[in-house]
Amino acid sequence: MIAYATASILAAQPLSAQVGSAQPPATEDAPIAYLLDLTSGQVLLSREADRRFMPASITKVMTTFLAFEWIEEGRLVPRQVFTVxxxxWDEWNNVGSTMFLPNRARVTVDQLIHGVTTVSANDGAAALAHGAAGSIDAWVSEMNAKAREIGMRDSxxxxxxxxxxxxxxFTTARDLGTLAASMIGRHPSKYRHYVGRTEYTYNDITQPNHDPISGRVRGADGIKTGFTNQAGYGFLGSAERNGRRLVMVVAGSPRSSVRDRASRELLEWGFREFEQKQLLGRGAIVGEAQVQGGDAGTVGLAVPGGVYVSLPGDADPRIEMTISYRGPLRAPIAENEQVAELLIQAEGMPDYRIPLHAAAEVGEAGFLDRVANGFRGWLR
Known part of the structure; x- marks a missing residue:
């Protein structure tokens, strides 16, 4: 691993300043609690974030995400019609939350996804899985493959x-944060279309969304509640204010009312207690990496979305950024390909990493390039 360190950006100050008196939810109300700042990439609160629990209906977020991925790939089309x-139907008719699909109903992918995201339809999720993949088992296999692909390591x-x-x-709060980040980051327009609606009507039956934050927390837009007798009450949610998006998880709450209050408290605490600062703009070049076998000996490293940091209150701590990558990188390298990471360390906060992308394409070295590279290596 090769690492290059940049200079500190902000002067050192103690992290004592706090704004207001808001607190995260109590442990007895939310034994598992996790708060992720999607804009900066920072974890703002981690309580039992790697403890496994049964997600119940929060599972439907993975079904939703997989449907979004397949739509993007052209394997599903929203107006596509399935027959239940x-x-x-025999297995899932009126089992738990339902969108009341009739037997052999002809229903669109769009309707099924809305049923899953807004009214938590068990029958809708099963019909979508069967129609899209040919069998529920095949769909579930694809869910697990997608979970591994995006880095849900304990689900x-x-x-x-x-x-x-x-x-x-089973899943963990950290994995659910990864899932939400992937869904929102990869499919923002689909997320806005399908997530956060207050009610949904299918077959002349209107049902409300029981999401505890939409309409109650400014900027909130879902995502999914869950409950099992063994695991208690849980919720995966998100809200955005002034371009800053937080994702939160609470799980293990003893009652739905407690879960709902804890969810709102966690988001409000995150927005109130932490202020976001931009360190580097979108597309900024933070350094370069050595390249082997390329038509250039180095490549610039860029931060596609910029670099942000969330800090408690008015704190202004020392911040250090370090580039790390396995190198030298081997050509060819595509422009915008992720090739490195930027480690960000702020006093008093957990370290976090964001991806660095190649700022330009690097092709494979031709004969003259190899001669020049060999000469440069000899000079060194």
């Missing part, structure tokens, strides 16, 4: 809707 399979799914399955389905 009789066996799927497994046994159903498309989170219905009780003897513990086959």
């Amino acid at each position: 399979d009789p066996e799927v 497994h799914f046994g159903t498309p809707n989170g219905w009780m399955d003897n513990g086959k389905t």
Whole structure:
């Protein structure tokens, strides 16, 4: 691993300043609590974030995300029509939360996703899974593959809707944060279209969304509640204010009212107690990496979305940024390809990393390039 350190950006000051008196939810109200600042990439609160629990209906967020991915890839189309399979209907008709799909109903992908995201439809999730992948088992297999792809290292799914399955389905708060970040980051327009609606009408039946933050926390837009007798009440939610987005998880709450209050408290605490500062603008070049076998010996390293840091209150601590990558990088390298990471260390806050992308394309070295590279290496 090769690392290059940049100079500190902000002067050192003690991290004693706090704004207001807001507190995160009490441990007894939210035994598992996790707050992620998506804009900066920082974890603002981590309480039992790697403890496994059964997500129940929060599982449907993975089904939603997989549907978004397949739509993006052209494997699903929102106006595409599925016929509800009789066996799927027999198993899921009126089981838990439902969108009241009739047997053999012809229903669009768009309607099914809305049913899943807004009214937590168990039958809708099952019908979507079966129609898209040919079988529920095949869909669940794709859910697990997608979870591994995005880095959910401690999660497994046994159903498309989170219905009780003897513990086959489990996750962690940290993994749910990763899932929400991937869904919002990769599919912002789909997220806005399908998530955060207050109610949904299908087959002349209107049902409300039981999300505890939309309409109650400024900037909130979902995402999904869950409950099992074994795991208690949980919620994965998000809100955005002034271009800053937070993702939160609470789990293990003893009652729905406690979970709802804890969710609101956690988001309000995050927005109130931390102020965001921009360190580097979108696309800024933070350094360069050595390249082997390329038509250039180095490549610039850029931060596509800029660099932000969230700090408690009026604190102004020393901040250091360090580039790290396995190097030298080997050509060819595509422009915007992720090739390195930027480690950001702020006094009093957990370290965090953001990806660095190649600022330009580097092709494979031709004959003259190899001669020049060899000459430069000899001079060194």
